Amino acid sequence: MISAEEKLNERIKELTCLYEVTSIIVNCDYNQIEDALKGILHCLQKAWRYNKDAQVKLDASGYTIVTSNFPKNPICLESGIKVFNKKAGIVQVAYPNDKYSASDFLREEKKLLQNVCLEIGNLLERKQIKDNEIIIKRKMERADRLGILGEITAGIAHELNTPLANILGFAELLKSRIMEDTQAVQDLDKIINSAIFSREVVKKLMFFACEMPQQMSLVNINPIITSALHLMEPSLKKKKIIHQLDFSNPEVFLRVDTIQLTQVIFNLVLNAIYFSPVKGRITISVKEEKKQVSISITDQGPGVSSKIKDRIFEPFFSTKPVGEGSGLGLSVVHGIIKSHKGMIKFRSNTPKGTIFTIDFPKI
Incomplete structure (x- = not known):
């Protein structure tokens, strides 16, 4: 007992x-x-x-x-x-x-x-x-990356055409000169440089398309943003949009995942291009402060309606016509920034348009 x-x-x-x-x-x-x-x-x-x-x-x-x-x-x-x-x-x-x-x-x-x-x-x-x-988040990010790839494919093709034409043209010239003209050496250098350029463009495309785990490292984000904008040149030229890139410092270091930061810039700038009028202006500014780095994307589009401002980061919510947007872009952007312990907000531009601002803490 x-x-x-x-x-x-x-x-x-x-x-x-x-x-x-x-x-x-x-x-x-x-x-x-x-x-x-x-x-x-x-x-x-x-x-x-x-x-x-x-x-x-x-x-x-x-x-x-x-x-x-x-x-x-x-x-x-x-x-x-x-x-x-x-x-x-x-x-x-x-x-x-x-x-x-x-x-x-x-x-x-x-x-x-x-x-x-x-x-x-x-x-x-x-x-x-x-x-x-x-798993769902990764699938959403991958779907969004593939959607972006579809939009920049024309730009990638354009980027590749010029250097590949140089390769073929100078290779033909080299055949007739190599035995009799020292100019062939200089032509060969041009071939090599064009080939390297082509390889880098393809590498960026493949690197961006592949699904990879988050890899955080301390990097200078200025060239990452510059490179992302360079790939969107055809889209900017198509609408004759003037774009301006402002860096507060020549080098701005931040602990980020390079691919995911590129994805954030792609999404926000592509949205700005889509909603901007022909011959509009888009400004991308990077401001380094003591405890954080702020990236702002400013456009002159119609702005964000007060009716949808609470839904703008919801998955599958889109104001674009059917077939032109999946509604994943800003949702994925929000998730990536949150995983970096950052914050995204937006406000109206004056006299018209929207300013998206991302604040990344210096970790």
Whole structure:
């Protein structure tokens, strides 16, 4: 028989266990979920009546965690784990069979184990939801990059045509001169330079199109922005748009993912081009301050209506005609900037148009 004092002590241990398990789950880092599960098993181990001999094993959703002295032929109390109403594994609490029997488990301990398994199932569900969100975000970014690629394909082709024509033209000249004219050496240099230029343009295209994990590094963002604008020259020329690029300092260093920063600039400038009138003006300014770097894109378009300003960063929301916009661009921009711990805002330009401003913290 268990005395009233012993029953009270057991209830205290069980309540303490539930509190600690809840705290672990609330503060869980989903990238280190295995550590959280180990912590939960440790809490369970302490909550049992004979906690010095109790051992715990978890096997669920690809995770197998066992305490150090789990017996070979145990006396077990176990409960199932469900993830989205499907059985995903079990948790076992065991005693060595040479010292204990099934009657040594308390009825309250069975309820405690069931409650903890329910919490573990909820944790694994949230982990799956988080993983799915990351996958969806990557798919959105990839879809958006491919959409941008479609818009700049004409520009890429134009960029390639001139250097490739130089390669072919000077190669033909080289055939007739190489044996008799030292000018051939200079022509050869031109061939090499044009080939290198072509290779770099293609490299940018492939690098931008590929799906890659975020790679943060300290870089000078000025040439990144300049290069992005250079690739959009055909789109700017098509509408005869005047563009101005202002840097507060010759070099502005920031810890960013180069490809994602390029994607942000592409999206915002392409939007500015789309909504700008023919012969309009677009200004891109980069201002370095003590604790942050601000990038502003200013256009002279119709501006953002007050009716849609609260929806502008929503996925799949677009004011462009059907077939001309996916509604992903600004949503992806918002996500990228948020992942860089930055902030994006917009305001009206005077007398007309919009100014988008991105503030990146200096980390």
